[in-house]
Amino acid sequence: MSELQFIQSALEQTARRRRLARALHGGWIGLLVGSALWLLGIGIYKLAPVSIGWLAGAGMLALGCAFAGFIAGGWRKASLNETARWVDMRQNLKERLSTALEVSSQPSGSTWNGLVLADAAMSIRGLDPRRLVRFTLPMTARWALLLLCVGAGLGFVPEYRSPKFLQQQADAQHINETGRQLAELTRHELQRRPPALEVTRHSLEAVADLGDELARETLTRGEALRELASASDQLKELLRQLADNPALKKLEQAARTSGGRESQTATEVQREIDALQQQLGEQAGRPEVLEKLQHELMKAQQTAQALRNAAGGSQAAAQEQLSASLAALAQQAEQAGISLPQLDEALAALAANQIESVSQALEAALTDLERRRDLADKLQQLQAQKLGKDLAEQLQQGQVAAAVQSLKKLAEQLWSAGLSPEQLQRIREQVADAVAPAEEYGRLAEWLQQAGQQLQQRNPPMAAQSLTAAAKELEDLLQQLADAGALMTTLENLQAASHCIGTGQGWSLSQQPGTGGSSRSSAGFGAWADQHHAWSNPGSWAGSGGESSTAGTGIGSRDFSDGDPTLREPLTPARVKGQFSPGAPMPGITLKGVSLKGQSTVQYEEAVITAQADAQAALSQEKVPRAYQGAVRSYFDDLKK
Amino acid sequence: MCFVVWNQKPMNTEQHIQSFRNTYAALQNEIVKVIVGHTAIVEHTLIALFGGGHVLLEGVPGLGKTLLIRTLGEVLDMPFNRIQFTPDLMPADILGTNLVMETDTGRREFQFQRGPIFAHLILADEINRATPKTQSAMLEAMQEKQVTAGGELRKLTEPFFVMATQNPIDQEGTYPLPEAQLDRFFFKILVGYPSAADLNEVINRTTTGTKTEVNKVLDRDTLMDLMKLVREVPVASHVKDYAVRLVLATHPKTDTAAPIANQYLRFGSSPRGAQTLILAGKVRALAQGRFNVSFEDIQAAALPALRHRLIPNFEAEAEGITTDHIIAQILRDVPVTAEMVDA
Structure with missing residues (x-):
């Protein structure tokens, strides 16, 4: 090297x-x-x-x-x-x-x-x-x-997260979960009852997409509520448009009054009516009488509660007044044929100066009266829903499904050859009688008139075609009604989602009655909302819709007293503390909602939406006395503007 | 004892190098017999000698400047002249003049009478006491190794060394040397005061009646050979580059200027500065037994080679900043090579 x-x-x-x-x-x-x-x-x-x-x-x-x-x-x-x-x-x-x-x-x-x-x-x-x-x-x-x-x-040092951030995080998670639930429910609804109208389908799909968006995106509570409110407004607008159709309105009213019992035979209904009348008596079957008695009894109960806090001379005077009012109540009940032994017990306890026992006896009497009132309501409904004997009566009573069946039956008769002139005459008379009540069902009256004329001209096949067309008109109306029902269900889901997000409660909690959920939150939805609880209960739709929609009138029952017995108990209105007398000064009402203490960090819009949701829930749960419901509703509607 | 090394047979390079070392050491030994202390000054003087350059020694009177040059003249077996510069010294007194001379035939004619400049080794004592006119008489001789006198150009015999001494310019009766002449000096060596030990030794040697004898150790031809040998020493390109960067760093208001040069210098070094650095580095490398020039050699030569070539500005003079300060700072500022900076 x-x-x-x-x-x-x-x-x-x-x-x-x-x-x-x-x-x-x-x-x-x-x-x-x-x-x-x-x-x-x-x-x-x-x-x-x-x-x-x-x-x-x-x-x-x-x-x-x-x-x-x-x-x-x-x-x-x-x-x-x-x-x-x-x-x-x-x-x-x-x-x-x-x-x-x-x-x-x-x-x-x-x-x-x-x-x-x-x-x-x-x-x-x-x-x-x-x-x-x-x-x-x-x-x-x-x-x-x-x-x-x-x-x-x-x-190893724990992370510092501000309470505001934790709240936002929880909100975001909650919004995601709520969105997922909303999307699932809406899609389920779409799958279960495919809408007949294109616009309804689009609206429901838009709601499902909104649910997906909420589940996917990270939105603030205010943004989510705004989105939901916007979707709700669109659905409400759609419902209003549907409600403008007088035929549909008629159908809805008929459905509400019939209670979905069309599938039962008239005999069965009559049997049930008789049983209830026997149970309640002549006068006791009238809900207004029971309501009056209930009102008086509530007053007496308030007096009894005031008596517990009174002292000395004022107590004696109040005791005497209560005794007199209880005696009067007992007399009224006897005249109405209502047996209320609790009133006698209350009088005896008052005489023995046992105020606590008086309150308990009055409480029991109130419960008894409430049960009777429920039975009376039921009786009234049953009486209203007896199936009409012919097409005219069915149309008059809004029994649309039965009317469709009747029309089809008549058309089949007309198609079959060999009808005697008398039979044709009877059919013509039946059709002619139905023209007047059919005026409220869109073009139904026109078809019936046409059929009548054709029958008069001895042209049964053409008359059969007209009657089939009339039946089709009614079925279309029923389909639209079903769409409206689907819209209502989705609207309720939106309301429930708003409530969930607004109050921070879980979906299942918000669905439970008495927790501010939407199960009975129909009041306040424009034209439909002015009715009682019609269109509003998704549970009832699920229970009584579907099959019954075509078998009977096709309209699900909105009465909480029937349907799935397991649902009945939770849907029974719970007694709330404090009874309100219409016209009296309004006492304070505690509304469930977001607890805001100290300096508010919530956006004004968010607070308003939350308050509206809470108010809506309170209204639907009858936490607000009926006399004040209008005022509360208009107040929050004004806020929204 | 005589250390004469000339009159030898022709040598190869290795022997030549060894001869250089021996000669260098012998010269040092002879000089230190007379000069006490001042080791660096002696070394720099010898480097300038072998580098073929002139030396300017500056110091207050009595520090041994003249003695050093005279001793060097004694150890070199070459003609040596001393010129004492005074204010009335004329150029002709240095260069020589035409005199009317009578020939053997009785005819009178002008003959050029050579001045003291015609020698191999010139001691220009107190050079700055002469007037600028007289000083300038040295310019041609120092750079061109020739003089023009009486209208004739006369070559000086090589080797030609001017070893000048001067007193600090702020002393009475001095004329500062012009920059052009200063630049012709290979080294400017500052002679400082001796230390206590050195002073003691000086007293011992000069007050006891003993006389120190020095021997001649180097003749003209050998010196010429060794000077030639010096120029053969290889220099690596990055070492040359370092010398160049050092010189460029002294040029104020240029891209390569060191910050201190921009602040305190009016003019930087001429290219003669870079030549001097390399030549001095070569001599030093050989003297230290190496066959190549190192960065250290360049750095060691930087002060004597550049201090008289830098012209400080008014600010430097006002603040008492000397060229030595500036050179020292430039040496700190200029890295030897980029890789070494990384390392």
Whole structure:
């Protein structure tokens, strides 16, 4: 090995080792930078409300920095000349190596070249690259390790999250969950009852999409409520348009009064009516009588409660007044044929000055009266829903499904040959009688008139066609009614979602009666809302819709007293503390909603929407006395404007 | 003991280098017999000698400047002249003049009478006491190694060294040397006061009646050979580059200027500064037994080679900043090579 080769070999080894050392050094610097960034990321994560992805990102960045530093450090390959200069400096060789390398590249022959090379070779005879380039932990590495340790320690420190942020996070999660529920319910509704009208289908799909959006996006409570309110408004507008159709209105009223009992035979209904009348008596079957008695009894109960707090002379006077009113009540009940033994017990307790027992007896009497009132309501409904005997009567009573069946039956009769003139006459008379009540069902009257004329002209096939068309008209109306029902169900779901988001309650909680849910929240929905609870109960739709929609009148019952017996109990109105007398000053009412204490951080719009949802819930749960319901509704409607 | 090394057979390069080292060491040994202390000054003087340049020694009177040059003249076996510069010294007194001479035949004719400049080694004592006119008489001789006298150009015999001394310019009766002449000096060496030990030794040597004898150790031809040898020493490109960057850093208001040069210099070094750095580095490398020039050699030569080539501005003079301060700062500012900065 020549002197030059010896020098080059030593320098190559040194260069390789130096390159690795540079790469390691770069790696340590990268790790230091990455550690600092990671520490910063942890610090931000611990203090600021950022996602945990930050932390992972910072960790990846730290590793990336270390790797990038390693690559950058070892990227450049130092030339032998550079290495020679570096070794010259490190070993204090006074530029022997670098000069030797340089002169060796020049044309040889000079004695000086040999001298310089020999001198350089001699100077590095004991050179050990491993000792020259040592792989030790530089200060950078120590700092990097320290930062990593600090970062790891910081990992055990719990994160600080402001109550506002936690609330926002919970809200967002809640909104997502509510959106998911809304989307699922709406799609289920779409699948179960595909809407007949295109506009209805679009509206329902829009609501499902809104549910998806709520489930997917991160929205604030205000934004979510605004979206829901906007969707609700659209559905309400659609419902209003449907409600403008007088035929549909008639159908809806008929459905409400019939209670969905068309599928029962008239005999069964009559039997039930008789049983209830026997149970209630002549007078007791009238709800207004029972309501009056209930009202008087509530007054007496308030007096009894006031008596407990009264003292001295005022107590005696009040006791006497209560005794008189109870006696009058007992007399009224007897005249109405209602047996209320609790009143006698109350009088006896009053005489014995046992005020507590008086209250208990009056409470029991009120419960009894309420039960009777429910029975009386039921009786009234049953009386109203007896199936009409012919087409005219069915149309008059709004028994549309039965009317459709009757029309089809008549059409079939007309199609079949061999009808006697008397039979034709009877059919013509039946059709002619039905024209007047059919005026309220769109073009039905026209079809019936046409059929009547055709029958008069002895043209049964054409009359049969007209009657089929009339039946089709009614079926279309029923389908539209079903669409309206689907819209109502979806609207209720939207209301429930609004309530959920507004109050922070879960979907299932908001669906339960008495918790501000939407199960009975029909009041306040424009034209439809002015009715009682029609169109409003998704549970009832589910229970009595579907099959019954075509079998009977096709209209689901809105009466809570029938349908699924398991639903009946939770839907029974619960007694609430405090009884209100119409006309008296309105006492304070506690409405469930977001608890706002101290400085409000809630947006005004959000607060209004929440309050509206709460008010709606309170109205639907009859927490607000009937006398004040209009005022409360108009107040919140004004707020909305 | 005599250290004469000339009159030897032809030598190869290695022997030549060894001969240089021996001669250098012998010269040093002889000079230090007379000169006490001032090791660096002696070294710089010898470097200038082998580098083929002139030397300017500056110091207050009585510090041994003249003695050093005179001793050097004694150890070199070459014609040596001393010129004492005074305010009334005329150029002809240095260069020589035409005199009317009578020939053997009785004819009178002008003959050029050579001045003291016609020697190998000139001691220009207190050079700044002469007027600028007289000082300028040295310019041509120092750079071109020739003089023009009596309308004729006359070559000086090589080697030709001017070893000048001067008193600090703020002293009475001095005329500052023009920049052009200063630039012709290879080194400007500052002679400082001796230390206590050196002063003791000076007293011992000069007050006891003992006389120190010095030997001649170098003749003209050998010196010429060694000067030639010096120029053969290889210099790596990055070392040359360092010398160039040092010189460029002294040029104010340029891209390469060091900050301190911009602040305190009016003019930077001429290219002669870079030449001097390299030549001085070569001599030093050989003297230290190396075959190549190192950064350290360049740095060691920077002060004597550049201090008289930098012209400070008014601000520097007002603040008492000397060129030595500026050069020291430039040496700190200019990195030897980029790789070494990384390392």
